[in-house]
Amino acid sequence: MPHTTTVRIPVIIDTDPGVDDTLALLLALASEELEILAITISFGNTDVDASLINIFKIFHTLDKHFKRFPEDRARFPNFGRPIIVARGAAGPLQGELFSAQYFHGRDGLSDITNRHPEIALDQNNPAHSSLVLTETAAEDVVLDLIRSHSPRAITYVALGPVTNLAMLLRKDRSTIQQRLGRVVSMGGALEVPGNTSPVAEFNFFADPYAVREIFQPDGIPLERFVLLPLDITTPHDMPFPQYRTLIDPKFGTPATPSKEEDKRPIHHFTSSFLEKTGEVMRSFGKDAVELHDPVAIWCALSNPPVVDETVEGPTLQPGWKAVRRHFEIERIGEFTRGMLVVDRREDEGAYDEGANRAETQAKLEHELHSHVPTLNQVQNEGQTVAPTTPSVVKGVPCVVETPGQNVLLELMYSRIWGVSAHLSADEI
Numbered sequence: 001m002p003h004t005t006t007v008r009i010p011v012i013i014d015t016d017p018g019v020d021d022t023l024a025l026l027l028a029l030a031s032e033e034l035e036i037l038a039i040t041i042s043f044g045n046t047d048v049d050a051s052l053i054n055i056f057k058i059f060h061t062l063d064k065h066f067k068r069f070p071e072d073r074a075r076f077p078n079f080g081r082p083i084i085v086a087r088g089a090a091g092p093l094q095g096e097l098f099s100a101q102y103f104h105g106r107d108g109l110s111d112i113t114n115r116h117p118e119i120a121l122d123q124n125n126p127a128h129s130s131l132v133l134t135e136t137a138a139e140d141v142v143l144d145l146i147r148s149h150s151p152r153a154i155t156y157v158a159l160g161p162v163t164n165l166a167m168l169l170r171k172d173r174s175t176i177q178q179r180l181g182r183v184v185s186m187g188g189a190l191e192v193p194g195n196t197s198p199v200a201e202f203n204f205f206a207d208p209y210a211v212r213e214i215f216q217p218d219g220i221p222l223e224r225f226v227l228l229p230l231d232i233t234t235p236h237d238m239p240f241p242q243y244r245t246l247i248d249p250k251f252g253t254p255a256t257p258s259k260e261e262d263k264r265p266i267h268h269f270t271s272s273f274l275e276k277t278g279e280v281m282r283s284f285g286k287d288a289v290e291l292h293d294p295v296a297i298w299c300a301l302s303n304p305p306v307v308d309e310t311v312e313g314p315t316l317q318p319g320w321k322a323v324r325r326h327f328e329i330e331r332i333g334e335f336t337r338g339m340l341v342v343d344r345r346e347d348e349g350a351y352d353e354g355a356n357r358a359e360t361q362a363k364l365e366h367e368l369h370s371h372v373p374t375l376n377q378v379q380n381e382g383q384t385v386a387p388t389t390p391s392v393v394k395g396v397p398c399v400v401e402t403p404g405q406n407v408l409l410e411l412m413y414s415r416i417w418g419v420s421a422h423l424s425a426d427e428i
Helices: 019-029 048-068 070-075 138-148 163-171 173-179 202-206 208-214 240-246 265-283 292-302 357-368 405-417
Strands: 009-015 034-041 083-087 131-134 155-158 182-186 225-228 237-239 288-290 321-325 327-329 340-342 378-380 383-385 396-401
Touching: 009 019, 009 138, 009 292, 019 034, 019 048, 019 265, 019 288, 019 292, 019 405, 034 048, 034 138, 034 292, 048 070, 048 083, 048 131, 048 265, 083 138, 138 163, 138 173, 155 163, 155 292, 163 173, 163 208, 182 292, 202 208, 208 327, 225 292, 237 240, 237 405, 240 265, 240 405, 265 288, 265 405, 292 405
Parallel strands: 009 034, 009 155, 034 083, 083 131, 155 182, 182 225, 225 396
Antiparallel strands: 237 288, 321 396, 327 340, 378 383
16 A cells, blocks of 8 residues: 555554564554654563563664665655653553463563574663653653644554553543544454453453543543454454465474574564464464554554544544444453443444344354343342443444455555555455
């Protein structure tokens, strides 16, 4: 897909760089629709320090690539301009600290620190000239940027737990509510199983307390919020056989690791962490990497904020569709932490128009082997107790339709790796 945008969208990317986060960051760096102002780091796929090192690994890889292939420099319009990097939350607002190292490896990138020492950096001096590393807390960096830009101009893209976003609200609720243009967040699972527990997606599982805070009536204005749950992100994946055909014919496994001398630096870098990811995904029965966070970046670059306050949001471009969903986030359940409990009494987006709701729900429960709790009245010591009113009263806009997996893959292949691909349905 050609770059056609002339007015760039200022973005702040909040991330915990693991495998799909890194692909998302590469896509963002290669997208002229975006002007990356800052990258804020949080806990999540790995710890904050490892996340920070992964940011530097991306930039050092690009630097190495452009020294060998200077003609590719133009593909990455966000590389070379100063981007602020700030540390954020090292753990959730409340509760136990969890990470996704079981999937992303101890270093967040499939343990390439040990498996590919040629990619490892000098821990004492990992700096890169394009990155402005600051000791200022992430929330202060973000607030300064929002105040210094036009109202509603900046998009905040949350690729990890939303702890940093909740801390922003705590710090200066008025500025966030009045001046932030749009929030695009990858998180949650509505009608599909979770990827961390049977009912929970990792980002929302990692800090459900923060999720609840941002969705309170005095939290993020929902007309400027776009959520991308697993329901829409999981169907967008990159098949490893296709990656091997189009990007790296020598793509292998940890037993046949990528060799730096055989490949372009960007190809070697992505193959080095994807080879382990492929092994893990195949153990789950899927020969592809799921593109959860790239979908969020794609959504952000395709849908600039709407500055007109009279427009009821979310306003999305053709090919994108969002439906408001009513749910509550489970925070303390023994088996249901991070679950989105859908209030199906009021949720118009829970069923297709004209559907028999009882039959649809019975089918969902049979297919997912899970039970979505109803919010009917319950008995407590012989007394009738009114159901708890969900904290989300307006409904959270959740993306239910994108221009399609092929469009995203063609975008990524072209922008990240410089490969033109015209995919048909039978190639996916």
